[in-house]
Amino acid sequence: MQKNFNIVILGVGGQGLMTLLKILSEAAFSAGLDVKTSELHGLSQRGGSVSVYIRFGEKVWSPLVPQGQANLIIALEQQEALNGLYFANPETVFLVNQYETPTMAQTASQAEVETELKKMSQQVCFLPASELCQKQLASEVVSGVYLLGYALNNDYLPLKKESVIEAIKKTMPEKYWELNLKALELK
Amino acid sequence: MNEDSQKTILLGNEAIVQGALAAGAQFVATYPGTPASEIGNEFAKIAKNNDQLYFEFSTNEKLAIEAVIGASFSGLKCLCAMKNFGLNVASDSLLPFLYTGSKGPTVLVVADDPSCHSSAQSEENSRGFAQLAHIPILEPSDSQECLDFIKLGFEISEKFSLPVMVRLTTRVAHQRSTVELGKFTPRSDPRAAEFTPNKHQFVTMPPRVLEMHQELLDKIERVREFAEKSEINQLSGANNKIGIIVSGVGYLHAMEALQTLGLDLPILKLGFFYPLPEQKIKDFIKPLQKVLIVEELDPYLEKEITALAKEANPELKIFGKAVLPEVGELKPEQVIRALAVLVGAKLPVELANFKTIKHNPRFCTTPVCPYWKVFAALKKAAPEGTIFGGDIGCYMIAGFAPMQVYDYMFCMGSSIGIGHGIAKAVAGKQKVITFMGDGTFFHSGMPALLNAVYNQSNILAIIVDNRITAMTGHQLNPGMGENAEAGTVAEVKIEEIVRSLGVKAENLKVIDPVDDFNGLVSAIQEFYNKNEVSVIIARRVCALLEKINAKKL
Numbered sequence: 001m002q003k004n005f006n007i008v009i010l011g012v013g014g015q016g017l018m019t020l021l022k023i024l025s026e027a028a029f030s031a032g033l034d035v036k037t038s039e040l041h042g043l044s045q046r047g048g049s050v051s052v053y054i055r056f057g058e059k060v061w062s063p064l065v066p067q068g069q070a071n072l073i074i075a076l077e078q079q080e081a082l083n084g085l086y087f088a089n090p091e092t093v094f095l096v097n098q099y100e101t102p103t104m105a106q107t108a109s110q111a112e113v114e115t116e117l118k119k120m121s122q123q124v125c126f127l128p129a130s131e132l133c134q135k136q137l138a139s140e141v142v143s144g145v146y147l148l149g150y151a152l153n154n155d156y157l158p159l160k161k162e163s164v165i166e167a168i169k170k171t172m173p174e175k176y177w178e179l180n181l182k183a184l185e186l187k
Numbered sequence: 188m189n190e191d192s193q194k195t196i197l198l199g200n201e202a203i204v205q206g207a208l209a210a211g212a213q214f215v216a217t218y219p220g221t222p223a224s225e226i227g228n229e230f231a232k233i234a235k236n237n238d239q240l241y242f243e244f245s246t247n248e249k250l251a252i253e254a255v256i257g258a259s260f261s262g263l264k265c266l267c268a269m270k271n272f273g274l275n276v277a278s279d280s281l282l283p284f285l286y287t288g289s290k291g292p293t294v295l296v297v298a299d300d301p302s303c304h305s306s307a308q309s310e311e312n313s314r315g316f317a318q319l320a321h322i323p324i325l326e327p328s329d330s331q332e333c334l335d336f337i338k339l340g341f342e343i344s345e346k347f348s349l350p351v352m353v354r355l356t357t358r359v360a361h362q363r364s365t366v367e368l369g370k371f372t373p374r375s376d377p378r379a380a381e382f383t384p385n386k387h388q389f390v391t392m393p394p395r396v397l398e399m400h401q402e403l404l405d406k407i408e409r410v411r412e413f414a415e416k417s418e419i420n421q422l423s424g425a426n427n428k429i430g431i432i433v434s435g436v437g438y439l440h441a442m443e444a445l446q447t448l449g450l451d452l453p454i455l456k457l458g459f460f461y462p463l464p465e466q467k468i469k470d471f472i473k474p475l476q477k478v479l480i481v482e483e484l485d486p487y488l489e490k491e492i493t494a495l496a497k498e499a500n501p502e503l504k505i506f507g508k509a510v511l512p513e514v515g516e517l518k519p520e521q522v523i524r525a526l527a528v529l530v531g532a533k534l535p536v537e538l539a540n541f542k543t544i545k546h547n548p549r550f551c552t553t554p555v556c557p558y559w560k561v562f563a564a565l566k567k568a569a570p571e572g573t574i575f576g577g578d579i580g581c582y583m584i585a586g587f588a589p590m591q592v593y594d595y596m597f598c599m600g601s602s603i604g605i606g607h608g609i610a611k612a613v614a615g616k617q618k619v620i621t622f623m624g625d626g627t628f629f630h631s632g633m634p635a636l637l638n639a640v641y642n643q644s645n646i647l648a649i650i651v652d653n654r655i656t657a658m659t660g661h662q663l664n665p666g667m668g669e670n671a672e673a674g675t676v677a678e679v680k681i682e683e684i685v686r687s688l689g690v691k692a693e694n695l696k697v698i699d700p701v702d703d704f705n706g707l708v709s710a711i712q713e714f715y716n717k718n719e720v721s722v723i724i725a726r727r728v729c730a731l732l733e734k735i736n737a738k739k740l
Contacts, residue, residue, distance in 0.1 A: 012546045025363050029196050036329070036439075037363040039198075040304050041221050041660070046584055048548035062443040063329075063362040063436070067520040067537050077546070085541035103546050104588045116542050 004057030005158055006065040008087045009144075011076030012101050013045035017052050019171070020074075020144045026167035027159050028056035038063035047101075051083060072156055074147050077101050078126065079108050085120055093123040093156045095147050099130035099140075125150075133183055142183035149184035193368040199360045200225040202330040203296055203353070206337030207266045208233070208240075211372035213380075214258035214291075215242045216251040218630070219659035220270030221305035222360040223298035227268060228660060231671045239374045242671050244656075244663050247599075247630040248273030252295070253280050259291040259350075260389055261380040264341065268296040271311040272598055276631070282320050283391045284350055286399035288406070290388075291380075292344035294337055295322070298355040301483045301516035305357070307583060308598050310514065312484040313354055317461035321403050323410050324352045324460040325419065326435040330364040332419075336458065338369065339419065346413070347406050354460065356483060358436045358516060411462035419458025420467055425451040428476040429529055432468070434460055434488060437481035440522040447523050448532055463491055469499035479529050480507040483517050547587040554734050557727035558582050560700040561651055561707070562590060565620070568711035573618050574609060576602035578632075580624035581658045581729075582651050593622075600631025606646045607639040618715055619646045625666045626656035628681060633688065640689035640720045647714045648722045652681055653729040661732060685722045694721035701727050 007024065011017050021037045028035045033056040040050055053065045068089045075081035075096045084094065094117050098110060110126060117124045127150060129143035148164060151157040168180045197205065203226050207215065217227040227244055234242030245251035248269040255267040269277060274297050297313045300306040317324050323343060327336045340351040391399060414420060430453040433441045438456045445452060455471045472478055472492065480489045489507035496503045510525040511517065527534050550556035562585050577586050577593030578601065585592040595605055602621035610619045623632050628650050639646055656662040663669050668678030682697050694717055698707045707725060714721040
């Protein structure tokens with residue numbers, strides 16, 4: 001049996017993690033796959049560390065990604081990528097937004113984060129998603145969608161771009177389509 | 188949604204709503220609390236301008252269940268939803284409701300939050316209410332079961348005239364998974380509801396109340412017979428000497444574990460938590476040598492099964508909390524490891540001790556939350572040594588680093604009640620300042636303030652009124668002049684309630700913390716020295732709500 005594809009998305013509350021889950025789950029569902037997500041609402045959405053999960057494949061049981069089983073880890077905040085290590089293995093791809101929200105206790109620089117991640121996997125991409133989206137589209141909040149586009153273009157995500165586009169249209173009001181589709185195609 | 192197959196993807200809470208609609212629910216009441224909040228939000232959207240379905244955000248969970256009890260007594264099909272702590276509040280009315288039983292079928296949805304992702308207070312396991320209230324409890328594991336178990340809950344309630352509880356956890360309520368939508372039962376007209384007096388059933392006075400107790404126990408035994416045959420207590424897998432008994436989301440982790448380890452073992456999935464199908468469990472464990480019990484938090488099933496095994500299979504080795512944690516939610520890798528212990532499989536040692544990072548929740552910055560100003564004023568005005576009492580709402584974020592304002596924090600409405608106790612105990616030596624939001628004040632702050640006034644406390648209660656129940660996702664409350672059904676209603680003014688509860692006019696101020704920051708600072712300084720209960724209402728609309736409203740214009 002084909003193994004499930006497991007994604008962990010990390011960030012801080014308010015970065016649009018739930019929107020990404022919705023897009024991905026609709027895209028996988030429309031591809032005829034079994035899908036499960038696990039998301040967090042409430043207190044976790046107020047700027048704190050959030051990790052959410054989506055798994056798709058022939059048959060998905062647990063809504064949580066088991067330790068070491070992530071295929072793709074998307075960190076919308078670069079320090080949060082460290083929290084993805086628990087789910088990673090040497091084959092895991094890390095896509096990390098070079099965007100930093102200060103933490104109160106210890107902080108980690110990009111270099112430190114990179115060193116830690118590379119102890120686990122060599123497939124670590126730091127991308128200026130927030131900066132790029134702000135500069136080109138005047139909207140930071142679509143940086144997650146930009147990272148989805150990046151994952152699709154580089155074959156890190158086994159879904160068709162068309163189904164992701166359809167999913168964006170299905171899960172969002174029409175007035176946001178253009179912005180998100182531009183973010184998806186941004187180079 | 189794919190129209191042909193009626194298959195779609197739903198959040199567990201959305202599936203709950205679809206299940207209730209499919210079953211023909213007519214009357215729904217809730218108080219928002221994560222992870223149950225989306226249930227009310229969905230109903231609020233559906234119920235507006237829909238005369239087949241009544242919906243309200245009640246002002247607390249006890250009032251939500253009381254509204255539902257009244258509607259059930261009047262013959263309507265009812266649903267009530269809340270988070271675990273809400274059930275504590277509602278329990279005073281829930282217990283007698285089991286004695287009277289329901290007339291219109293009634294389902295109660297309760298969402299627990301193992302690991303406290305969105306909860307302070309305690310890691311409460313609402314399954315404990317099974318023994319306390321004798322309420323039948325069903326535990327779904329995914330969105331499909333959320334829908335199916337709600338429908339089944341209504342059937343059971345109708346059949347046995349008892350309210351039925353459907354217990355969720357965060358990983359079920361906030362799980363998105365595929366759902367096949369069923370047929371919809373046409374709703375009967377709720378306007379045809381009538382309360383037919385039946386003192387024998389609805390009045391819980393002694394000595395009748397003892398008869399009712401016996402009737403309840405008899406009913407539960409009949410529900411148990413039903414549970415013995417119910418297909419939601421589901422058996423699967425190949426014969427083996429090692430078996431698994433699971434409930435709730437634990438089922439999904441257990442199946443994951445079987446798949447990961449390449450095993451095919453007998454598994455009994457209990458959809459019923461209460462009453463348990465005891466005979467079915469005995470039959471299941473009889474041929475086994477070892478059984479793994481996968482349940483989150485307290486070992487309720489483990490204890491019951493241990494007792495059943497004494498009769499059915501005294502040699503059985505039972506593995507539960509010895510191999511799985513009792514604190515925190517279950518994770519699939521924990522179940523994989525536990526199962527590996529049972530079957531003697533060797534697993535690669537997983538690396539541990541990764542460097543991790545923690546972002547604490549904070550008040551919104553874009554747009555800027557008005558609470559920043561409230562706590563800035565506090566820092567300026569309150570002398571060292573002041574005791575700060577916290578409560579449940581967005582302002583609880585001030586309890587996280589770096590602010591760490593609160594000296595105590597419990598449950599909804601308790602900041603004033605506990606603050607009063609401290610004030611009386613320390614008798615003027617230390618000052619207590621409490622923080623409570625508008626929603627929490629309406630929920631359970633009012634009786635606490637009355638008690639503090641009546642018993643001559645001297646606390647300063649700051650009511651942070653951001654004009655909505657914000658933390659759980661912007662639900663309506665009485666301070667807004669709006670409800671879910673009618674739209675515009677009379678606005679309830681907190682300052683008028685505060686005055687009516689006995690707080691003197693000179694001990695009460697309403698201040699906008701953003702426009703009149705200095706006024707707030709000097710009011711805190713002035714009230715600090717009062718020997719009576721004083722109240723500052725820091726009123727400023729939630730910045731997120733303001734932004735949303737501006738977009739609507």
